[in-house]
Amino acid sequence: MTSSPPQRAPARIELTEVGLRDGLQNEARVLSTEHKLELLHGLHRAGLRRFELTSFVSPRAVPALADAAELVAAAKGLADARFSALVPNLRGAERALEVGIDRVVLFVSASETHNARNVNRSIDASLAGFADIVERLSGSGIEVQGAIATAFGCPFEGDLPAGRIGELARRLGELGIDDLTLGDTTGMATPAVVSRVVGEIAEQAPAARPILHFHNTRGLALANVMQGLSLGVTRYESAVGGLGGCPFAPGASGNLATEELIYLLEELGYDTGVSLESLIEVAGLAARRLERAPGSQLARAGTRLRLHRPDAVPTAKG
Amino acid sequence: MTSSPPQRAPARIELTEVGLRDGLQNEARVLSTEHKLELLHGLHRAGLRRFELTSFVSPRAVPALADAAELVAAAKGLADARFSALVPNLRGAERALEVGIDRVVLFVSASETHNARNVNRSIDASLAGFADIVERLSGSGIEVQGAIATAFGCPFEGDLPAGRIGELARRLGELGIDDLTLGDTTGMATPAVVSRVVGEIAEQAPAARPILHFHNTRGLALANVMQGLSLGVTRYESAVGGLGGCPFAPGASGNLATEELIYLLEELGYDTGVSLESLIEVAGLAARRLERAPGSQLARAGTRLRLHRPDAVPTAKG
Numbered sequence: 001m002t003s004s005p006p007q008r009a010p011a012r013i014e015l016t017e018v019g020l021r022d023g024l025q026n027e028a029r030v031l032s033t034e035h036k037l038e039l040l041h042g043l044h045r046a047g048l049r050r051f052e053l054t055s056f057v058s059p060r061a062v063p064a065l066a067d068a069a070e071l072v073a074a075a076k077g078l079a080d081a082r083f084s085a086l087v088p089n090l091r092g093a094e095r096a097l098e099v100g101i102d103r104v105v106l107f108v109s110a111s112e113t114h115n116a117r118n119v120n121r122s123i124d125a126s127l128a129g130f131a132d133i134v135e136r137l138s139g140s141g142i143e144v145q146g147a148i149a150t151a152f153g154c155p156f157e158g159d160l161p162a163g164r165i166g167e168l169a170r171r172l173g174e175l176g177i178d179d180l181t182l183g184d185t186t187g188m189a190t191p192a193v194v195s196r197v198v199g200e201i202a203e204q205a206p207a208a209r210p211i212l213h214f215h216n217t218r219g220l221a222l223a224n225v226m227q228g229l230s231l232g233v234t235r236y237e238s239a240v241g242g243l244g245g246c247p248f249a250p251g252a253s254g255n256l257a258t259e260e261l262i263y264l265l266e267e268l269g270y271d272t273g274v275s276l277e278s279l280i281e282v283a284g285l286a287a288r289r290l291e292r293a294p295g296s297q298l299a300r301a302g303t304r305l306r307l308h309r310p311d312a313v314p315t316a317k318g
Numbered sequence: 319m320t321s322s323p324p325q326r327a328p329a330r331i332e333l334t335e336v337g338l339r340d341g342l343q344n345e346a347r348v349l350s351t352e353h354k355l356e357l358l359h360g361l362h363r364a365g366l367r368r369f370e371l372t373s374f375v376s377p378r379a380v381p382a383l384a385d386a387a388e389l390v391a392a393a394k395g396l397a398d399a400r401f402s403a404l405v406p407n408l409r410g411a412e413r414a415l416e417v418g419i420d421r422v423v424l425f426v427s428a429s430e431t432h433n434a435r436n437v438n439r440s441i442d443a444s445l446a447g448f449a450d451i452v453e454r455l456s457g458s459g460i461e462v463q464g465a466i467a468t469a470f471g472c473p474f475e476g477d478l479p480a481g482r483i484g485e486l487a488r489r490l491g492e493l494g495i496d497d498l499t500l501g502d503t504t505g506m507a508t509p510a511v512v513s514r515v516v517g518e519i520a521e522q523a524p525a526a527r528p529i530l531h532f533h534n535t536r537g538l539a540l541a542n543v544m545q546g547l548s549l550g551v552t553r554y555e556s557a558v559g560g561l562g563g564c565p566f567a568p569g570a571s572g573n574l575a576t577e578e579l580i581y582l583l584e585e586l587g588y589d590t591g592v593s594l595e596s597l598i599e600v601a602g603l604a605a606r607r608l609e610r611a612p613g614s615q616l617a618r619a620g621t622r623l624r625l626h627r628p629d630a631v632p633t634a635k636g
Binding site: 191 | 431434435471473474475476477505506508509510511534535536537538540541543544545564566571575578581582585586587614615616619622623625626627628
């Protein structure tokens with residue numbers, strides 16, 4: 001046996017793989033479209049079905065994602081797969097509409113300083129832009145998701161004032177945006193902060209469907225997932241191999257690794273439909289393509305029941 | 319604010335720092351006694367008080383701990399500090415008695431194969447040896463703790479048969495050994511396995527006081543702590559800087575890092591009495607002495623509220 005049976009059938013977890021976008025955007029090396037598709041197909045074979053694929057941003061701003069339209073066009077047709085992409089403005093939304101994405105993600109920071117640094121405008125101006133995009137996409141069949149960066153703390157401002165996230169979620173709800181990623185942009189989430197943020201949203205924007213997106217910058221990503229699950233949150237984003245990084249902590253890791261998330265969920269009794277072995281292989285492939293070590297403990301160590309011959313390895317005392 | 323206030327005052331957590339023993343024993347470099355004392359004093363200044371300091375094993379078997387007697391003698395007198403050491407046999411116990419340790423730790427594996435590889439005898443023979451040691455130390459004032467290696471799975475045998483751990487805990491209890499480390503020797507613990515193992519012990523050895531000792535080999539150490547806390551376990555062991563490693567997973571990390579454990583506990587509302595900043599400094603010192611990068615995310619990234627100037631750093635999108 002690998003785990004005790006759960007007390008009752010747990011809720012279905014909705015997983016979105018963000019490695020190709022949030023992961024590759026923050027890696028030193030730029031992958032070719034061909035290599036991105038190789039990873040995508042590997043992830044799909046492993047059982048993943050929802051992918052945040054790219055961003056329709058300026059190729060000058062994010063060279064790693066300059067092939068957005070080409071990548072989406074080449075990815076389409078993968079069985080049962082759903083693709084989303086970030087769009088920063090109306091022009092990006094129109095590019096996404098043209099190429100036929102399933103969902104666009106509109107991003108704003110919870111902190112004014114971070115939003116200014118990230119998109120050079122105020123939070124109010126970001127939300128006004130969202131209204132235009134929502135109107136433009138109305139009737140197109142494209143879903144609209146929001147993403148709040150620095151939702152668990154800002155590297156410039158520190159902890160957010162109480163009520164800030166709840167208010168932002170409420171305002172996004174007024175625009176018709178209920179699917180809402182809470183991004184732990186620089187790895188400041190802790191279980192206590194997760195409880196506070198999720199609680200604020202439940203109170204001020206009860207129609208919102210929170211999606212938790214943790215970075216493992218300070219090692220707490222899976223502890224935060226445990227907290228999210230205990231609060232009833234069933235939507236998570238992660239990146240195979242822990243792709244990505246944090247510009248404020250050059251030696252630290254990036255996104256929560258999808259393989260570690262799947263490992264935890266399966267051990268907690270959730271049936272994710274994803275093959276952990278296959279996922280670890282894709283993490284290894286991504287690391288080779290990026291010419292670095294895999295960014296997750298699990299990808300380096302292998303699955304727990306990969307057994308060893310007693311005469312072939314050193315032993316560990318204690 | 320750094321976290322929500324807890325709903326009620328949480329239980330007091332008993333922390334034992336094992337970096338000087340379980341950490342250094344599995345590092346490639348051997349530290350001098352002087353450098354070990356430097357780390358010990360730093361850990362004590364940070365607020366830690368319980369230390370597993372060394373092992374009274376053969377210097378040939380574990381050269382890194384060859385200075386056991388000298389280290390204990392030099393460590394004694396540190397205010398309020400309590401020192402334990404592993405002893406493999408009666409001779410080791412007598413050496414520990416002579417130098418005046420506060421507590422000895424007797425270790426046995428839950429798996430026959432691992433016990434044979436580790437100490438070259440059967441589990442029965444190990445327990446018979448414990449009986450002799452307990453008798454020898456009776457009346458000495460030295461406390462006796464048990465440590466069950468491979469308590470959450472064995473790298474040779476896989477998952478343990480149901481009831482194995484509970485039976486071992488019961489037999490140790492019959493010897494008068496109730497303080498019981500459950501060692502995740504090669505990082506096979508998951509929340510489900512933690513529940514099963516702790517449950518077995520509560521059922522078959524209700525007087526036992528379990529001490530959870532996780533390795534972060536596959537990234538789940540803090541998720542396992544969350545599970546332990548939810549089960550009411552209040553005793554944990556960890557190693558500053560995530561010192562140590564796993565002979566079965568050369569690229570993976572070692573022990574749960576004390577700084578990440580303290581970070582999680584403080585954020586959950588526990589008052590550990592330990593300075594996180596000071597602990598991160600000691601983790602950095604240990605890494606420099608061992609000439610490698612710190613083995614914890616937190617030590618690499620720094621505390622969450624170390625803020626940045628908006629004009630001085632790159633930004634992170636999404």
